Amino acid sequence: MSGIYADPIGHWVVVVIAMVLLLFVVLTATAYTVWFERVALGRIQRRPGPNRVGPYGLMQMAADGIKLVFKESFIPAKTDRVIYVLAPAIAVGAAFLAWAVIPIGLWYNVQYWIADLNIGILLVFAVSSLNVYAVVLGGYASNNKYSLLGGLRSAAQLISYEMALGLSLVPTFMIVGSLRLQDIAGYTVHWGPYNGPLPLIILTPIGFVIYLIAAVAETNRAPFDLPEAEQELIGGFLTEYSGLKFVMYYLAEYVNMITVSALASLLFFGGWYLWVVPPVLAFFLKVVLFLFLYIWLRGTFPRLRYDMLMRLGWKVLLPLAIANVIVTGVILIAVQG
Amino acid sequence: MLESYVPLLIYVLIVLGLIGALVTLSFVLGPSKPHKKKLAPYESGIIPDTPALRRLSVRFYLTAMLFIIFDVEAVFFYPWAVLLRQLKWFGLIEMLVFMGILLVALAYVWRNGGFDWE
Numbered sequence: 259m260s261g262i263y264a265d266p267i268g269h270w271v272v273v274v275i276a277m278v279l280l281l282f283v284v285l286t287a288t289a290y291t292v293w294f295e296r297v298a299l300g301r302i303q304r305r306p307g308p309n310r311v312g313p314y315g316l317m318q319m320a321a322d323g324i325k326l327v328f329k330e331s332f333i334p335a336k337t338d339r340v341i342y343v344l345a346p347a348i349a350v351g352a353a354f355l356a357w358a359v360i361p362i363g364l365w366y367n368v369q370y371w372i373a374d375l376n377i378g379i380l381l382v383f384a385v386s387s388l389n390v391y392a393v394v395l396g397g398y399a400s401n402n403k404y405s406l407l408g409g410l411r412s413a414a415q416l417i418s419y420e421m422a423l424g425l426s427l428v429p430t431f432m433i434v435g436s437l438r439l440q441d442i443a444g445y446t447v448h449w450g451p452y453n454g455p456l457p458l459i460i461l462t463p464i465g466f467v468i469y470l471i472a473a474v475a476e477t478n479r480a481p482f483d484l485p486e487a488e489q490e491l492i493g494g495f496l497t498e499y500s501g502l503k504f505v506m507y508y509l510a511e512y513v514n515m516i517t518v519s520a521l522a523s524l525l526f527f528g529g530w531y532l533w534v535v536p537p538v539l540a541f542f543l544k545v546v547l548f549l550f551l552y553i554w555l556r557g558t559f560p561r562l563r564y565d566m567l568m569r570l571g572w573k574v575l576l577p578l579a580i581a582n583v584i585v586t587g588v589i590l591i592a593v594q595g
Numbered sequence: 596m597l598e599s600y601v602p603l604l605i606y607v608l609i610v611l612g613l614i615g616a617l618v619t620l621s622f623v624l625g626p627s628k629p630h631k632k633k634l635a636p637y638e639s640g641i642i643p644d645t646p647a648l649r650r651l652s653v654r655f656y657l658t659a660m661l662f663i664i665f666d667v668e669a670v671f672f673y674p675w676a677v678l679l680r681q682l683k684w685f686g687l688i689e690m691l692v693f694m695g696i697l698l699v700a701l702a703y704v705w706r707n708g709g710f711d712w713e
Binding site: 410498 | 599602605607609610611613618621622625627629631634637638649654659665670672673683684687691694697698710711712
């Protein structure tokens with residue numbers, strides 16, 4: 259990109275266009291993730307899923323989106339109006355900000371990422387933690403018992419699994435010695451005759467398992483979708499949201515889903531490195547595989563009970579993550595000498 | 596070093612613009628026909644007779660406090676993990692002591708039923 263950097267004004271125009279393009283791509287990907295989920299869930303349950311609007315139902319999300327956007331988005335009585343409006347905005351902002359540091363690929367020396375920060379993954383955690391505020395404030399401001407309960411449950415769930423999520427990646431940082439996502443994705447080894455990239459799942463398999471479980475819980479997806487447990491809480495914190503404000507929460511959920519899938523492929527599967535496959539395509543394939551795993555989980559497992567959820571987070575994942583850090587640290591130093 | 600944050604700043608501004616547009620559009624687009632029944636909270640058809648904000652289970656506060664304690668300590672792991680290869684055995688043993696203290700706290704809370712939600 260050195261040629262573009264030489265021309266300061268041209269450079270910034272390119273940067274802004276690239277950022278808007280990225281937002282557009284993420285938004286489109288979100289819409290098609292919803293489509294993919296509905297079709298895959300349909301097939302899991304032996305029904306066709308959306309197949310009426312456009313070829314293979316591909317325009318279904320456009321139709322749904324337009325319909326939802328033009329629905330009435332009212333603010334219920336006795337709500338805390340400012341917080342009520344602000345909460346879905348926080349959700350969307352937090353979801354999109356994480357994409358500032360997620361690298362999509364490196365192809366013919368062109369970098370497909372926005373900011374190249376040496377604290378990359380830390381920034382992702384920092385902004386995705388804001389999601390807790392969106393959920394708990396949305397539940398609090400709605401003036402609805404079920405919303406409040408859903409919001410609080412969700413907050414407790416999110417913060418409980420955040421520790422396991424954070425600690426599950428510490429072995430990865432120890433091995434790579436960097437928080438920059440580009441370094442982690444491009445981790446290479448020199449083991450005797452083998453010289454080249456290595457997916458980190460081989461070195462930290464337990465970290466990957468903890469990350470996967472905690473990430474599903476962090477994005478409020480089944481089987482950890484307690485905040486939206488319809489049978490007991492109506493729609494949880496979403497109950498009082500309608501129209502475009504509902505769309506914003508929904509959008510944030512799916513962007514978060516793509517974010518954690520992208521992180522999983524970057525942190526544990528070498529990101530855009532896949533033998534001879536072109537980098538951006540390889541990254542795309544890995545993300546789609548993770549998204550399918552998500553949908554598969556939703557189609558297979560029943561929802562957990564709340565006490566089981568908290569027990570899994572605090573009594574299983576957290577000690578396991580700490581043990582993983584200790585064992586990896588000892589092995590790493592012992593091997594290094 | 597600091598100039599690597601400039602793209603981030605621009606991106607934050609673009610995202611803020613997107614949020615602003617979405618929030619504004621949510622008021623502009625769509626009809627607005629408020630009605631008393633429509634604006635009432637939806638609680639599965641039962642008319643709410645008590646305020647929504649009431650006393651909550653103390654477990655939530657407890658969980659929040661435990662989160663503060665353990666998450667702040669988990670933050671210490673990050674810079675340490677990055678530098679572990681340079682710190683070698685000294686850094687590892689220092690951190691094992693720290694983790695030991697952390698695990699004692701975890702065991703204490705566990706034994707006193709801090710993680711039980713029955």
